Amino acid sequence: MLLRIWNLVLKEFTQLLRDRVLILFVIFGPVLELVMVAYSTSAGIAHLPSAVIDLDHSPQSRALVQSFQNVKTFDIQVYPANFNDLRRMIEGDSIAVGIVIPSGFSNQLISPASPAPQVQIILDGAEPTAAQASIDAAQGLIAAYGQRLSLQAYTLDQDALQPVETRVRVRFNESLKESNYTIPSEMGFMLAAITIMVASLGIARERELGTLEQLMVTPLRPVEMVIGKAIPAVVIGYIVFLLMLAISLIGFGVPMRGSWPLLLGLAAFYLFVELGWGIMASAISRSQLQALLLVFVFIMVEMVFSGYAFPVENMPTALQVVSNLFPIKHWLVVFRSVLLKGAGPASYWQELVALAVLGTGVLSLTVWLLRRQRFA
Amino acid sequence: MNFNRTLSIMRKEWRHIIRDRRTALLVTLSPVFFLVVLAYSFSVEIKDVSLAVMDYDHTPLSRSYLQMLTASGDLKTCCQAANYDEIEQWLTDGKVKAALIIPPDFDERASTGETAQVQVIVDGTDPNTANHAIRHIVSRSANFSTRLLSAELARLGTPLPADSSPVDVRMRTWYNPSLKTVIGIVPALVGVVLGMPAIAASLAITREKEWGTLESLVATPVGRSELLIGKLVPYIFSGMISVVLCAAVAVWWFEVPLRGNFLLYLLLSADFLLATLSIGVLISILVSSQQAAMIISLLVFLFPGFFLSGIFIPLSAMGIMKMEAYMVPTTHYVLINRGIFLKGAGLETLWPWAVALLVIGLLVMLLSFLIFKKLID
Numbered sequence: 001m002l003l004r005i006w007n008l009v010l011k012e013f014t015q016l017l018r019d020r021v022l023i024l025f026v027i028f029g030p031v032l033e034l035v036m037v038a039y040s041t042s043a044g045i046a047h048l049p050s051a052v053i054d055l056d057h058s059p060q061s062r063a064l065v066q067s068f069q070n071v072k073t074f075d076i077q078v079y080p081a082n083f084n085d086l087r088r089m090i091e092g093d094s095i096a097v098g099i100v101i102p103s104g105f106s107n108q109l110i111s112p113a114s115p116a117p118q119v120q121i122i123l124d125g126a127e128p129t130a131a132q133a134s135i136d137a138a139q140g141l142i143a144a145y146g147q148r149l150s151l152q153a154y155t156l157d158q159d160a161l162q163p164v165e166t167r168v169r170v171r172f173n174e175s176l177k178e179s180n181y182t183i184p185s186e187m188g189f190m191l192a193a194i195t196i197m198v199a200s201l202g203i204a205r206e207r208e209l210g211t212l213e214q215l216m217v218t219p220l221r222p223v224e225m226v227i228g229k230a231i232p233a234v235v236i237g238y239i240v241f242l243l244m245l246a247i248s249l250i251g252f253g254v255p256m257r258g259s260w261p262l263l264l265g266l267a268a269f270y271l272f273v274e275l276g277w278g279i280m281a282s283a284i285s286r287s288q289l290q291a292l293l294l295v296f297v298f299i300m301v302e303m304v305f306s307g308y309a310f311p312v313e314n315m316p317t318a319l320q321v322v323s324n325l326f327p328i329k330h331w332l333v334v335f336r337s338v339l340l341k342g343a344g345p346a347s348y349w350q351e352l353v354a355l356a357v358l359g360t361g362v363l364s365l366t367v368w369l370l371r372r373q374r375f376a
Numbered sequence: 377m378n379f380n381r382t383l384s385i386m387r388k389e390w391r392h393i394i395r396d397r398r399t400a401l402l403v404t405l406s407p408v409f410f411l412v413v414l415a416y417s418f419s420v421e422i423k424d425v426s427l428a429v430m431d432y433d434h435t436p437l438s439r440s441y442l443q444m445l446t447a448s449g450d451l452k453t454c455c456q457a458a459n460y461d462e463i464e465q466w467l468t469d470g471k472v473k474a475a476l477i478i479p480p481d482f483d484e485r486a487s488t489g490e491t492a493q494v495q496v497i498v499d500g501t502d503p504n505t506a507n508h509a510i511r512h513i514v515s516r517s518a519n520f521s522t523r524l525l526s527a528e529l530a531r532l533g534t535p536l537p538a539d540s541s542p543v544d545v546r547m548r549t550w551y552n553p554s555l556k557t558v559i560g561i562v563p564a565l566v567g568v569v570l571g572m573p574a575i576a577a578s579l580a581i582t583r584e585k586e587w588g589t590l591e592s593l594v595a596t597p598v599g600r601s602e603l604l605i606g607k608l609v610p611y612i613f614s615g616m617i618s619v620v621l622c623a624a625v626a627v628w629w630f631e632v633p634l635r636g637n638f639l640l641y642l643l644l645s646a647d648f649l650l651a652t653l654s655i656g657v658l659i660s661i662l663v664s665s666q667q668a669a670m671i672i673s674l675l676v677f678l679f680p681g682f683f684l685s686g687i688f689i690p691l692s693a694m695g696i697m698k699m700e701a702y703m704v705p706t707t708h709y710v711l712i713n714r715g716i717f718l719k720g721a722g723l724e725t726l727w728p729w730a731v732a733l734l735v736i737g738l739l740v741m742l743l744s745f746l747i748f749k750k751l752i753d
Contacts (some may be wrong), residue, residue: 181501
């Protein structure tokens with residue numbers, strides 16, 4: 001049995017290596033893409049181009065503008081002359097945030113009798129993530145600005161103003177670096193996409209070219225065929241994984257706090273489970289085109305469940321239930337725990353069990369489907 | 377270039393598209409399917425962040441503090457911890473995302489004019505959730521402080537002014553006043569899912585190459601440019617069906633406003649399809665197997681479409697990778713769609729992106745034509 005699998009693996013590798021350009025693309029394409037994507041998204045949302053209309057021109061209004069400039073979310077670039085210019089800039093996407101300080105700002109601020117002066121902050125709702133980040137940052141800095149002013153006005157000392165003080169300590173990702181979260185997501189997703197893609201074509205191509213029937217009349221059993229088709233894809237996926245891991249750790253400073261042998265072992269395990277779905281798509285499709293389109297659908301959905309944009313635990317319940325069928329959801333919990341928390345299997349045994357069940361289930365189903373086709 | 381010959385190639389290609397019902401349906405409907413799935417899963421809000429509590433004080437005051445923290449549903453107390461080890465374990469297991477430790481002298485200090493220190497430990501693995509929890513706990517605690525303080529000052533006879541904030545800030549979110557994620561994200565997602573027609577076209581043409589039927593076409597008197605244009609145009613037509621379906625779903629299902637001109641949307645969508653389909657055709661000319669076509673399409677359309685097109689991270693925050701982002705057609709199309717749907721922008725605002733798409737489309741077409749000619753001759 002081992003010898004038969006080995007022969008099939010050899011045959012698959014010969015076929016893969018024949019197309020040199022493809023191999024280069026498969027291995028270096030995702031790695032290069034990871035570098036570009038990680039580089040452009042690693043800063044999170046910062047330095048949003050902002051415009052200020054200061055109609056007051058007072059030291060107080062300049063101090064407020066300065067406190068906006070001091071926060072890394074905003075980057076004040078232009079001072080439009082009027083509201084219409086601001087409107088045009090936001091419509092044309094050259095400016096994301098507008099800050100309007102009315103005339104009389106400082107007078108109202110100083111005189112205790114007059115109402116609090118109004119400051120308008122205008123946001124581009126077409127980019128919800130940037131707008132939300134701006135709201136959060138603006139609220140924080142206005143609160144701090146207000147507190148500073150009240151302290152001056154009432155000459156109260158800081159302690160008396162704060163009966164309750166919170167001391168926040170962040171664990172595992174101490175500086176709340178956005179890239180420590182997004183890079184594992186992007187890595188998991190690209191890895192899954194490329195390995196499934198390699199795996200999915202194995203059986204469908206043989207069927208399209210008519211060589212599947214030849215393979216079926218050899219003593220090769222369906223189980224052996226599935227394993228033989230999976231191994232080359234796992235090997236290629238693993239090389240891509242190692243390259244990506246090296247770039248994430250060395251190039252982007254993602255910490256690796258857990259055990260190395262554990263990580264390397266679990267990654268191989270994950271690839272096997274992920275491939276199960278690729279081979280399944282391949283076994284049920286009539287042509288390569290169908291296999292590819294099916295796999296494409298699968299990969300798009302995996303992207304959703306990688307938690308890249310929004311955490312899975314906040315999605316609608318129905319989607320959360322469905323997410324359990326996708327290996328990437330379980331793997332990213334494991335991967336992040338090992339990288340950032342340095343955790344051992346005791347912390348994520350449920351995810352490992354889920355992966356094992358998923359892997360065995362899908363592979364058995366594929367073998368069963370192939371066996372049925374063989375005798376049909 | 378002979379128009380009749382081009383037309384007959386178009387007719388032939390169109391038959392190819394509609395003959396295989398299942399694939400045709402998959403190609404025109406799958407963008408809409410993706411739009412719905414992606415829009416639902418990306419329009420979530422962070423809430424119910426699980427919080428572990430270790431209350432050493434056990435007084436009515438500490439309980440009312442906890443009550444205030446969890447009242448809005450942003451945080452939810454899931455468990456009472458007995459010691460620090462337990463908190464550490466739960467954070468590592470991911471059972472809780474944050475922990476709150478109320479010291480034994482909380483009530484005593486807070487109500488006698490001293491400062492009670494509450495300790496907050498947050499799992500930073502997911503910075504979005506962590507930031508959300510931190511902001512929420514800190515601002516609620518500040519409110520709690522102010523309430524205690526004003527009660528105390530009122531008792532002493534020197535009440536704080538009712539309006540304690542010296543500046544009145546008005547946030548205006550233009551185009552999307554209630555800042556619903558789904559409104560902003562659906563027009564952008566339309567740009568990602570409409571990459572599908574290009575992927576389908578590059579696969580279909582590669583398949584013809586693999587089967588050898590392309591060679592028999594080349595042997596006929598049909599010219600190279602006629603062949604390429606004849607293949608491209610039917611896919612633009614079938615893509616336009618998806619374009620209309622996507623707009624319908626966006627407007628009627630997700631209630632995204634369409635403030636601009638619908639005809640302009642159609643015109644610029646055709647412009648976008650021209651750019652992406654030219655790239656699809658170029659890919660199919662360069663590679664020899666469907667497998668390779670798919671992998672390259674994935675690297676060219678899907679990954680950059682998601683991560684670089686400005687859907688989640690605004691272009692302006694991308695630093696020097698902005699250039700790379702502008703090479704991807706989806707980036708321009710995302711800007712166009714947000715402009716037309718939400719901002720009601722016209723061609724006078726959108727022309728730079730429309731021109732960029734046209735230039736990408738024509739350059740890539742020319743390139744494919746030259747390479748194709750060289751390969752065939």
